[in-house]
Each structure stands twice: as C-alpha cells, then as structure tokens.
Amino acid sequence: MNFKQYEIKLGKSVLRASFPNWAENANGSCLVTLGETSVFATVLMGNQKTEQDFFPLTVEYLERYYARGKIGGSRYIRREGRPSDEAILNARLIDRAIRPLFPKEFKQEVQVITTVLSWDGKNDPDIPAIIATSLALAVSEIPWQGPIAALRVAGQEKGFCLNPTYEEKNISSFEVVFSTISQEEEMLLNMIEGSFQETKEEELERAFEWSLPFLKELYLWQTDIAKEVGKKKIEVEKEEFEKELVEEIKKIIGNSLEEIIFIKDRKERTQRMNLLKEEVLLMIQQKRPGDEKNLKKALLFIDQEFANVFQRNIIEKEKRPDGRSLNELRPIAAQVSVIPRTHGSGLFIRGQTKTLSILTLGAPGDTQLLEGMEITGEKRFMHHYNFPPYAPGEIKPLRGPGRREIGHGMLVEKALLPVIPTIDQFPYTMRIVTEVLSSNGSTSMASVCSASLALMDAGVPIKMPVAGISIGLVKKGEKYKILKDIQGPEDHYGDMDFKVAGTKNGITAIQMDVKIKGIEREIFKKALFLAKEAREEILKLMEKVMPGPRKELSIFAPRIQKLTINPEKIKDLIGPSGKTINKIISATKSSIDIEEDGTVYVTAENEEALKKTVEEIRRITREPQVGEIFTGKVKKIYDFGAMVEFLPGEAGLVHISELAPFRVKKINDIIKVGDIVPVKIISIDEQGRFNLSLKEAQKKEIQKESEKYPQKRIKKWQQPSKKRR
Numbered sequence: 001m002n003f004k005q006y007e008i009k010l011g012k013s014v015l016r017a018s019f020p021n022w023a024e025n026a027n028g029s030c031l032v033t034l035g036e037t038s039v040f041a042t043v044l045m046g047n048q049k050t051e052q053d054f055f056p057l058t059v060e061y062l063e064r065y066y067a068r069g070k071i072g073g074s075r076y077i078r079r080e081g082r083p084s085d086e087a088i089l090n091a092r093l094i095d096r097a098i099r100p101l102f103p104k105e106f107k108q109e110v111q112v113i114t115t116v117l118s119w120d121g122k123n124d125p126d127i128p129a130i131i132a133t134s135l136a137l138a139v140s141e142i143p144w145q146g147p148i149a150a151l152r153v154a155g156q157e158k159g160f161c162l163n164p165t166y167e168e169k170n171i172s173s174f175e176v177v178f179s180t181i182s183q184e185e186e187m188l189l190n191m192i193e194g195s196f197q198e199t200k201e202e203e204l205e206r207a208f209e210w211s212l213p214f215l216k217e218l219y220l221w222q223t224d225i226a227k228e229v230g231k232k233k234i235e236v237e238k239e240e241f242e243k244e245l246v247e248e249i250k251k252i253i254g255n256s257l258e259e260i261i262f263i264k265d266r267k268e269r270t271q272r273m274n275l276l277k278e279e280v281l282l283m284i285q286q287k288r289p290g291d292e293k294n295l296k297k298a299l300l301f302i303d304q305e306f307a308n309v310f311q312r313n314i315i316e317k318e319k320r321p322d323g324r325s326l327n328e329l330r331p332i333a334a335q336v337s338v339i340p341r342t343h344g345s346g347l348f349i350r351g352q353t354k355t356l357s358i359l360t361l362g363a364p365g366d367t368q369l370l371e372g373m374e375i376t377g378e379k380r381f382m383h384h385y386n387f388p389p390y391a392p393g394e395i396k397p398l399r400g401p402g403r404r405e406i407g408h409g410m411l412v413e414k415a416l417l418p419v420i421p422t423i424d425q426f427p428y429t430m431r432i433v434t435e436v437l438s439s440n441g442s443t444s445m446a447s448v449c450s451a452s453l454a455l456m457d458a459g460v461p462i463k464m465p466v467a468g469i470s471i472g473l474v475k476k477g478e479k480y481k482i483l484k485d486i487q488g489p490e491d492h493y494g495d496m497d498f499k500v501a502g503t504k505n506g507i508t509a510i511q512m513d514v515k516i517k518g519i520e521r522e523i524f525k526k527a528l529f530l531a532k533e534a535r536e537e538i539l540k541l542m543e544k545v546m547p548g549p550r551k552e553l554s555i556f557a558p559r560i561q562k563l564t565i566n567p568e569k570i571k572d573l574i575g576p577s578g579k580t581i582n583k584i585i586s587a588t589k590s591s592i593d594i595e596e597d598g599t600v601y602v603t604a605e606n607e608e609a610l611k612k613t614v615e616e617i618r619r620i621t622r623e624p625q626v627g628e629i630f631t632g633k634v635k636k637i638y639d640f641g642a643m644v645e646f647l648p649g650e651a652g653l654v655h656i657s658e659l660a661p662f663r664v665k666k667i668n669d670i671i672k673v674g675d676i677v678p679v680k681i682i683s684i685d686e687q688g689r690f691n692l693s694l695k696e697a698q699k700k701e702i703q704k705e706s707e708k709y710p711q712k713r714i715k716k717w718q719q720p721s722k723k724r725r
Helices: 085-101 127-137 166-168 201-230 245-255 257-262 266-287 292-317 403-419 444-457 488-493 521-545 567-574 576-588 607-621 693-706 710-715
Strands: 005-010 013-018 028-034 037-049 055-064 109-118 147-158 159-162 176-181 184-200 331-336 344-350 352-361 367-371 376-379 381-384 429-438 468-474 478-483 496-502 507-515 559-564 591-595 599-604 629-639 641-647 652-656 676-684 690-693
Touching: 005 201, 013 127, 028 127, 055 085, 085 109, 085 127, 085 176, 085 344, 085 403, 109 127, 127 147, 127 176, 127 201, 127 344, 147 166, 147 184, 147 201, 159 201, 159 652, 184 201, 184 403, 184 521, 201 521, 245 257, 245 266, 245 292, 245 599, 257 292, 257 559, 266 292, 292 468, 292 478, 292 488, 331 444, 331 521, 344 444, 352 444, 381 403, 403 429, 403 444, 403 496, 403 507, 429 444, 444 468, 444 496, 444 521, 444 693, 468 488, 468 521, 478 521, 496 521, 559 607, 567 576, 567 591, 567 607, 576 591, 576 607, 599 607, 607 710, 641 676, 641 690, 652 676, 676 693, 690 693
Parallel strands: 055 109, 381 429, 652 690
Antiparallel strands: 005 013, 013 028, 028 037, 037 109, 147 159, 147 176, 176 184, 184 507, 331 344, 344 352, 352 429, 367 376, 468 478, 468 496, 496 507, 559 599, 591 599, 629 641, 629 676, 641 652, 676 690
C-alpha cells in the first residue's frame, strides 16, 4: 500500500509523517516515525453535543509488547494489562498539550488513541505521539485550533541536544518537553514537562530560546500538511442564553458573587455558592416547570459570571479571593515526626492545603520491579500520592488511584529523585506515601515539601531539601497578572498552573498547563523567577523545622549492613536448593540480598539479629589463609591421611605425617570419621587445595580446646603406649 510521506529534519533526526487510510471510521489519523519508533494516532468525535458542563476529551496511550518484539503479560494471560504508569503519564502529556486548543463552546465527545506500533529502543515514543495526535486533529474536521509543535531538549556539557535518545538522556543534566503554538509570528508556550539535576532558571530559559527555531519550523511543516490534506472544520455554534432568563438570574445574584469570592474559608464559600445556585434553580423550576435544559444553562451562566468577577478583580484591582497581594504566599507551617512508629513523617500546611507524607524504609530486595514496553528494571525510590474524597470536602466512592493521582505522584517523585542518595550511600528501598488531608490548590507542590520533610525525619541523607510552588496567571487581551502560590479558585478560574520544584541550587522538576492558547516568553520568564523566589521562602521555613537529615535512623526502621564476598562463594552462601541461606533467614528473621559481583545486603529488624546474620555469612564465606587455625570435622579416612572439613564447603587433607609430632602407623589410632579436631592451614597449592596439619594446631589449641572435647579424644592425639609381650 503506497501513501505519501512527509519529512522534516530536526537536528540529527528525521521525523516522518504519513496518512494511511487504516482507520477509515475515525475522523482523522496519522502515522509518525522517528528513527524506527512509530506511533499511530486516531481521533474520533461523537455525533451529539453532550449536556455536560465540561469538554469530554479522553486521551489513551497504548503500549504494545509487539512493538519491541516481546511477548508480554503473565504466563497465564499473554496480553497487555492495565496501562503502565509510563503510559498514563504519556497520555496526560498529550492531553495537557491539546486540551487548551478546543473551543470552549465545543462539547461533543472526542477520543484520542495513540498506539506504539514499533519501538527501536533508542527514540522515546512520546514526542512522535504528540506530533501524530496534533496532525490527526489538524487534518480532521474536529474544530481544534492547532497544530502544536512539541520537542524534547536535553542539557549536556557541550550544549543542548534536540530529541535526545535514551543514551543521550542518561548523560544529560536535564530534559524538558516544550509544546508551543504560533500566534502572530510568536511561538506561545502551552505545555512544559521536565526533570532536572538542580538546573538554574537561566539555563532553562536559554534552552527554550535555543529550541524556538526548531519549534517554529515544526509548526509550519504541520500547517502546510494540514492545508494540503486537511478536511474543512465544522463550525461551533455559540450557545446564547435567553435574555429574559439572564435578567432574572442577575436579579437573584445581585452582588452576591462579589461577596462569595472573597470568603477565605473554602467550606463556607462553597456553601454560600450552593445556596445561591439552589435559589436560582428554584426560580426556574417555579416559572418554567420541566425546563431541564435551562437548569443546566443557568448553572453554567453562574459559573461564567463567577469567573468574570474573579478575573476582573485580579486584573483591575489586583485583589485576590483571600486578600493576599499578588506576590504573597499563604501562611505556611510544617511539622515532623507526626506519626508514631513510622520511619519518618512530615506534615506541610499552606493555607487550607495540608499534606501528610509518611516514609517507609525497606530492604534492597523490596524494590519495585518494572516491566513494560520501554522500561525494565527495578525502582528503589517510590512516591505515591493519595487524594481521598474528604480532601476537597466531597463524598465519592473509594477506588484505586486515578490518572491524576498517578501523575501527581510521579511529579513529586521526579522532584525528589535528584537528591536521593545512591544505593552505595544508603542501601535502603524507600517508599513515601502522601495523604492529601485538605485541598485548596497546589497539593502536588505541598506534597514535595512534606515528602522532603519525611525523608529528613527518617534520617535519609538527602543532598538537600526540596520545595515546590505553583504560579498562576490571569490574562485578558494584552493585560495579565501573575499570581504567586495559587489556591483553589485561582487554579479553577485562572489561566495557568505553573508548578516548579527544586532546591536552593536549582530546579528539579517542572510542569506547566494553560487554559488559554499559550503564554509569551515574557510571562514564562517572570513566572519562572517568581517561582524561584517563592521556593526560597518555603525552604527557609522548612530549614527552621528540620535543618537537615537526622543523624540516626528511627528505632523502628530496619538495619542494613553491606558486605562484600568472593563471587565464587555465593553458591556456598545459598547452598543446595537455597538450603543454607533459607536456614539463616529463618533463624534470624532477616533478609539477605545478593548481587552477582559478591555484594551482600543484610536487613534485620534490630542490631542483634543483624550482627548474628552477618557473623554467619562471614563464617560461611570466609576466605581461609595460610597459618589460620580452625575446628573441623573428619569426613573421610585414607591410608595416607584424613579429609577434614574446616568450613562449610571447604575441606583439606591432613597428611599422615601431620597428624602428630611422632610417627603414626595407624591413622585410626589418632582420629576417626566424625571426630572434631583443630587443624591449621600450612599451605594452599596452585589448584586451591588446602593442606592441613593437626600437630601444628595442637601446639596452640590443645589447651584451649581441652574443655570442649572429651579427655579420651585428647589422649588419642598422643603417642600410643607400647604393649608388653
């Protein structure tokens, strides 16, 4: 099947796009390839306009094991299961980039499905997935105001790298995805996602400036393709409210919205708003019985009016709902060691947002096993984020973590990872769980702070504490105001959520979403440095509560000791069918993790069990040296000597001449099979065989060992008396 291909060279790589008619029933589809990584995107629009008060967009990112030539799944179910965390994060990445460009009036259901068809192990599929989605939407009749240009930039010693391979990512100091759209020749930022190794704000700013020519070229390339093969967009009708109904609603509302918006307490504000809505709905039901359509329109109108009141106060008066100045943080408080018996805990409060993070330390073997299309390996640091219904004051059924919870949890994990000690520095597996206790905006960035406190409270030697902050924006035409530390209404009715986490040295994670078309470079720069200012304020407060990691671990934390043994001794430590190691674990209630290079990690509940386990391992894996004396067991008797096992799995020959300090005629006169005797290593030959001596060991050991062995056995080691004829 032949179909036209479009190509664009971006740095060292070539991006290819084509439109095979594979998904005939979709509104649009596109196949994008980078290297030999191929992603197929489809977009489908529902036929009917929904009555919901939000835009029903769903984005799916499907990883397929066949893409990497692998048969995945469990042994009993050989197919893909639930999406991996990586797949969910990539779906969110696409969603956040495309969502702002749908008209606000558009309410028909849209579903985007991207499928990774081929993966070359070098090129990340996420950027091809964004571009494939952008082109599929751009050429469809769906009223989307794209395309968007998205690229990944990595920072390296020699400069910046465009769309880095996995290998190039590993040697980079940071990696960041920029998503942009053009407006009057300027590229506007509409989404950012990045992880950094304490990168300075100026470096991130330079990375964006460097990427702009590539982003513009990619945008124009897609625009030309859309003009050539795109369908005519459907027109979206703006829904007009009945003038009479609007006037009646306004009479009820009056100045109530101005009052409600400045109620500082979220619960009280929500109650007042609900009462106002109930009054409006009651009026409609009485005057227009059975008019369900206008009931929903009325609620939407009230929400729009609330947004207008909020934005007008910010733009014209710089008046925020809680009375703060635009450049002011909410009241902050923090506490550590909040929960007894946990290994570490931290509570962070910013206004009415409260998060509690609890750290658990585990053995090296407690790592999370990763097996997906892109990633296989182990994970020793985990952060999980929980957002229970009571946090925002709602009642909902409890289910497993949703995409938002997984996304926020991973953002916090990325923010903390650069300061986590290596396994050589701190051989523990670490899991932090953050419980959002109360939510009024920016819970993910509060989680960064509480998780950082929990790490220090547990005594984890992190490089330095990490804090996070969220910066907001209200923009009307050319006028705009940037808000430090946004809370609930400012997030909901504002135009940007710019999350930045980092240490006093620089950024560790960043994530930006917008609700407008995009933001200019000037806004990006101001928000970036305002976030730095806020982060430094928070870090100072955290330092007062917890100046640094505790010197000692919690008494409830397990104890770990690292040993190094000869790799050839691993088999002795494990024993036949694991018999030896399982016996130790059972006796000491410890866990033992063994690496191929001979590194052994022993984890025990207390110091006594740890010491006992370590001693047993050292005994089993000990490397015998010439001159050492051991107590061994006679395993076999020969005419010329005896074989004695002096360590588990280690035996040597005691020649007949080395049994006693006199001439021995019969070996059984001195020792028998099963005897426990002291032996000294007198030599080790080239093949590693041990030559032992009983007589040399006797000189130093016979008196010391006499209390341990029966007197008759010691007599046997002496010269036999001559019998009289």
